[in-house]
Every structure is written in C-alpha cells, then in structure tokens.
Amino acid sequence: MTSMEGNLSARGKAIAAQKPNFLDVLSDLWAPESNPDGIVNIGLAENSLMHAEMERFINSNSQIDAHALTYGDGFSGSHRLKEAICHFLNSQFSPWTALCPSHLTITSGVSNAVECCAWALADFGDYVLVGRPYFNAFKTTFGTRPGYGINIKLLVTFATTDPFSMAAVQHYEKAYAEAKSKGFRIKAFLLCSPHNPLGRCYPENVLKEYMKFCTRHGLHLICDEIYALSVWENPRLPDAPGFRSVLSMDIKEVMEPSMVHVVWGLNQVATAVLLDDKFTRVYVATNRHRLAESYRFTTNFLRSHHIPYAESNAAFFVWMNLKAALKDPATTDKEILAKLRKEKVYIAIGTAYAAEEVEWFRMVFAHPQNVLEEGLNRMLRAIQS
Ligand SMILES: Cc1ncc(COP(=O)(O)O)c(C=O)c1O
Structure with a gap:
C-alpha cells in the first residue's frame, strides 16, 4: 500500500486492493511493428472490428454546442441524447411500448x-x-x-x-x-x-x-x-x-x-451516430458480418487443434476448454494462466466468471485476423509447453 492509500477510507482501501489485473496488459499492448514483444489482448470484451468506421464517423460528425458546457437538462442525460437513444432503440429493439425520454436514465x-x-x-x-x-x-x-x-x-x-x-x-x-x-x-x-x-x-x-x-x-x-x-x-x-x-x-x-x-x-x-439511420444500419450489419467471420476463423483454428469450445452466436466470446488440449493434463488452470502470461497473450480464466468447472477460459474473437492469428498461436505455444 502506498502512503497515500494509507489515508484512504476503509472503502477506498478495499477498492484499491482490487485493482484489475488487465491494467498491466493495457500498458504493454502488442503491435506488430512498434511493440512486437507486447501482450496480445484477446481477453478484454472489446470489439475492434468496427473501429475504422466509427472513428471516421465520429471525427467527421462531431459537433457540440454550448449547452454541453452547462448543467444541461439535469443529471440523467440530455433531452437530445435521450431522444436519439429512443429513436434508435425503438427501431432496433422493437419495444412493446415505444420508449420515450422519460423512460431513460443515461x-x-x-x-x-x-x-x-x-x-x-x-x-x-x-x-x-x-x-x-x-x-x-x-x-x-x-x-x-x-x-x-x-x-x-x-x-x-x-x-x-x-x-x-x-x-x-x-x-x-x-x-x-x-x-x-x-x-x-x-x-x-x-x-x-x-x-x-x-x-x-x-x-x-x-x-x-x-x-x-x-x-x-x-x-x-x-x-x-x-x-x-x-x-x-x-x-x-x-x-x-x-x-x-x-x-x-x-x-x-x-x-x-x-x-x-x-x-x-x-x-x-454520440447522438449523431444514433440519429443517422443509414450509418447505423450499415454499421450494425457490417459488425454482424465481421463478427461471424472472426468467429469462423477462430473456431476453425480451435477445431484443427482439438481444443473444445462451446458454440455461440452472439457477443464476442469463445468459451473454450484449454485443459482438454494440454500437453500435460495435470496442469492446473492457474498454471495455464501463467503459461499464457509467459507467452504474452491475455486470455481470461473461467473461474473469474464463476465457471462451474476449472477447465474453461474466455477469449475475445472480435479482432482482425492478424491479431487472432498471433494470439491463437501464442495460446497454442502456451498449452503445448
Ligand atoms: C455484460 C456486460 N455489461 C457491461 C459491460 C461494461 O460496459 P461499459 O464499458 O459500458 O461500462 C460489459 C463489458 O465488458 C459487459 O460485457
């Protein structure tokens, strides 16, 4: 504990002690050119498949007015943002009762x-x-x-x-x-x-x-x-x-x-994103298509290396049984985690999600093929070592 933490409340100290272990992953991220020895992050629930489209949209559509520099419309979000969310969710979620701004808190x-x-x-x-x-x-x-x-x-x-x-x-x-x-x-x-x-x-x-x-x-x-x-x-x-x-x-x-x-x-x-129907339609469809492709790539790899996994059709995760594919079946899940760390690939351990059996791990496949390839090969080296 640092001297500053000594002055914290009991609540603050308890939280300080629970610093998530992915912060050190974020400070040493793999990049093929600039940090080839960094850690491949296929453990955090991030979807990088659509970054380019979203970055382009936000950078070319961002505008704020002075209202955003004030207390705005109160503490639960601006009227304009709530209206944009209602517009979007009323078309995407097919609510039984149409959503209106008073139903929402931002x-x-x-x-x-x-x-x-x-x-x-x-x-x-x-x-x-x-x-x-x-x-x-x-x-x-x-x-x-x-x-x-x-x-x-x-x-x-x-x-x-x-x-x-x-x-x-x-x-x-x-x-x-x-x-x-x-x-x-x-x-x-x-x-x-x-x-x-x-x-x-x-x-x-x-x-x-x-x-x-x-x-x-x-x-x-x-x-x-x-x-x-x-x-x-x-x-x-x-x-x-x-x-x-x-x-x-x-x-x-x-x-x-x-x-x-x-x-x-x-x-x-971004209010502008939610109100642009053409952009969101193409964005959501492309996202689904790319997720399906990355999932196929990942699970083909797992099947070809006899790594069992649970089939899914939503979100970004492959729930896989790394223990079943180990060279040494006596290795514990904590030891597998240490091997993954040693090979510099971040994949989350199933017990963090209260998995009922200790064999399971969660990887995130919502990344381009070069990232998946690097991460999966490192994973394979880890479990075969
Ligand atoms: C089920 C679920 N809820 C909430 C979150 C966190 O969302 P946010 O980053 O908007 O706090 C995540 C992110 O991984 C998630 O998987």
Whole structure:
C-alpha cells in the first residue's frame, strides 16, 4: 500500500486492493511493428472490428454546442441524447411500448448503470441471484462500491442443464429456496442477454418464465442487453435463438413493469451516430458480418487443434476448454494462466466468471485476423509447453 492509500477510507482501501489485473496488459499492448514483444489482448470484451468506421464517423460528425458546457437538462442525460437513444432503440429493439425520454436514465457506461441499479434497488447485505458463469465485473458492480456489501454470492449452478433452457428455471427456484431457508434477503435477479461469456441469447419463452419467477418472489429483474446488436449467424448453431429484448415483450402480462430494468450502451454515445439511420444500419450489419467471420476463423483454428469450445452466436466470446488440449493434463488452470502470461497473450480464466468447472477460459474473437492469428498461436505455444 502506498502512503497515500494509507489515508484512504476503509472503502477506498478495499477498492484499491482490487485493482484489475488487465491494467498491466493495457500498458504493454502488442503491435506488430512498434511493440512486437507486447501482450496480445484477446481477453478484454472489446470489439475492434468496427473501429475504422466509427472513428471516421465520429471525427467527421462531431459537433457540440454550448449547452454541453452547462448543467444541461439535469443529471440523467440530455433531452437530445435521450431522444436519439429512443429513436434508435425503438427501431432496433422493437419495444412493446415505444420508449420515450422519460423512460431513460443515461450513465457513463453500462457498468455504471448496473451499479446504479444495485445501489438503488438493494440494501447492505441483500443478495442478487445470478447464473454461472457470469461477467466477472458484476462482482465489483454489485459487491464493492454500492453500499459495500450487496452480494452476488447467490450463484445458480446448472451442471448439465442448458442455462438457456426452460429446465434451467428450476435451478433458480432451487437456489432461491435454499437461500431463503438460510434467511438471506434476495432483491433482484440478474440476467445478461446476450450472455457474457457464453455468447448466446435467451429464447422468449425462457425470458417470460424468468419474469414469472421474479413475480412469484417479488424480485427486480435487471437485464443487461449490452450485446443486443452483436448477434450473428453461426451455421453450426442453425436453431440458436436470435436476440429478443425483454422490452419487446408484453411485460405487464407477467411482471410489474416498474420492476424491470434494462441496461444497454455504447462506450462513447454520440447522438449523431444514433440519429443517422443509414450509418447505423450499415454499421450494425457490417459488425454482424465481421463478427461471424472472426468467429469462423477462430473456431476453425480451435477445431484443427482439438481444443473444445462451446458454440455461440452472439457477443464476442469463445468459451473454450484449454485443459482438454494440454500437453500435460495435470496442469492446473492457474498454471495455464501463467503459461499464457509467459507467452504474452491475455486470455481470461473461467473461474473469474464463476465457471462451474476449472477447465474453461474466455477469449475475445472480435479482432482482425492478424491479431487472432498471433494470439491463437501464442495460446497454442502456451498449452503445448
Ligand atoms: C455484460 C456486460 N455489461 C457491461 C459491460 C461494461 O460496459 P461499459 O464499458 O459500458 O461500462 C460489459 C463489458 O465488458 C459487459 O460485457
């Protein structure tokens, strides 16, 4: 701890101790020409496939007026941005009830929106139900800052049940009943659809069943739909359901609408982007096409090296079993991680996502072929060493 950290509050110290381990990856990023010995980052949930288009659009369309230099329209986002988001989501998410600006609150990022939900909906010591595996940062957004004690320890395990199936609902019931019998107060049910890290969408009937589950137990539903527009075609999963926003369903049939909280976002929300229908149509379609191509490239590589993975059709992730492809099967997942580090490739360990088995790792495939090639070859060297 530095001397400055010694002066922090107990909360500040606890957070300082949880510095994410990807910061050192960011400070030594691989670049073929300027930093060939750097770390290939195929672990963070970033999509670099569409950078050029977005950079061009933002640089040629950015304009601000003096309104942006004031308190604006209050603390929950400008009217103009809310109108742009409504315009965009009303066409992309097909909401049952058209969205209007008063339905929205703008935050700086989706994590922040999730944290606001946690802070506003749960009290110290309350619990939130979430299925395994789950997006690792939920641990921080629910556990650390908002009141220092909201827990997402209520992890639902599925064993061999498909977490996207109707049968999975029973696992939530069981986890809920067990938690209640221990006297836990459960406030919310957290769903990530499309899912990080499994990269699949929940079908409509399952979503509806989850809403009924929330109604039976008086739970809020927090639905993180950040990957809504990153669903693509995987010929190996021809029947995979596409994305269905909970907003597109007749929520009041099964649940009190004020108990449903949907989060979605762009890393840098630009009103101009959201209002330009032609640009967004081409952008979303090209993104889907490039994601499908990068996924195909990545999974062809994995299959040709006998590395098992779970097929997906959404988001940026390949959930793969590196242990099954090891030269020495006695190697632990922590040792695999160390080998990956040694080969300078950043891939995330499954236990960070509360994976039920220790074999699993999550890689991000939303990168051009040269990055994937370099990262996958380094990964292969690591597991074959
Ligand atoms: C499911 C999910 N929610 C939220 C976020 C974070 O979004 P933001 O960078 O806008 O805070 C991520 C990013 O990885 C994510 O995968």
